[in-house]
Amino acid sequence: MHAGVFTLPAGARVVDAIAAAGGALPNTDLTGLDLAGRLLDGAEVFVGIPPPSGAAAQAAGGVIGGAVGAPGEGASNSGGGVTSPAVVNLNTATQAELETLPGVGAVTAERILAWRTQHQRFTSVVQLQQVSGIGPAKYAALVGHVTV
Numbered sequence: 215m216h217a218g219v220f221t222l223p224a225g226a227r228v229v230d231a232i233a234a235a236g237g238a239l240p241n242t243d244l245t246g247l248d249l250a251g252r253l254l255d256g257a258e259v260f261v262g263i264p265p266p267s268g269a270a271a272q273a274a275g276g277v278i279g280g281a282v283g284a285p286g287e288g289a290s291n292s293g294g295g296v297t298s299p300a301v302v303n304l305n306t307a308t309q310a311e312l313e314t315l316p317g318v319g320a321v322t323a324e325r326i327l328a329w330r331t332q333h334q335r336f337t338s339v340v341q342l343q344q345v346s347g348i349g350p351a352k353y354a355a356l357v358g359h360v361t362v
Contacts, residue, residue, distance in 0.1 A: 217235070218235070220234040225252060226252070226253050227249065227251060227252055227253065228248060228249050228250070228253060228259055229249040230253070232244075232249075232259070235261075238261055238262065239262065242261060242262040244261070245301065245361075246301060246361065247259070247261065247361075248338065248361055248362050251339070251362065254338070254340060257340065301359060301361050302314065302315055302360050302361070303360075303361050304326065304330065304339070304342065304360050304361070304362050305336055305362055307326075309323045309327060312327070315356055315360065316355045316356065317356070318352075322345075322347050322348065322352075325346050326345050329341075329344065329345045335362070336362040337362060339356075339357060339360055339361065339362055342360065
């Protein structure tokens with residue numbers, strides 16, 4: 215896999231971006247990525263590494279997926295038997311499941327469910343930023359813990 219900026223045709227999916235970069239390295243955990251998710255212009259895809267955190271890192275572009283868990287949480291991409299934290303599917307999660315996410319309480323969980331009801335479903339993790347009350351910092355904390 216080669217890091218860099220790749221130009222892909224309109225309608226390209228995450229799996230297309232990975233292929234353009236030369237494919238994932240052996241033993242790379244792709245479960246935190248929505249491989250069928252459509253890419254948005256300027257989106258970043260983090261494969262096998264945790265996405266950067268903080269408002270400045272998130273302002274640079276939309277983040278799709280990433281390694282499951284952040285450094286220090288026991289995530290592993292080497293296949294060495296380390297258990298990763300559970301990933302919550304935004305399209306099927308109950309309020310109780312959403313409340314297990316970092317920084318998500320009852321009010322935010324209700325807002326996520328309301329957004330999902332209004333828009334039918336999440337098609338990309340990036341859309342989580344459209345939920346009222348989820349700003350750059352909270353979004354950065356959620357990336358890697360959610361999928362669609």
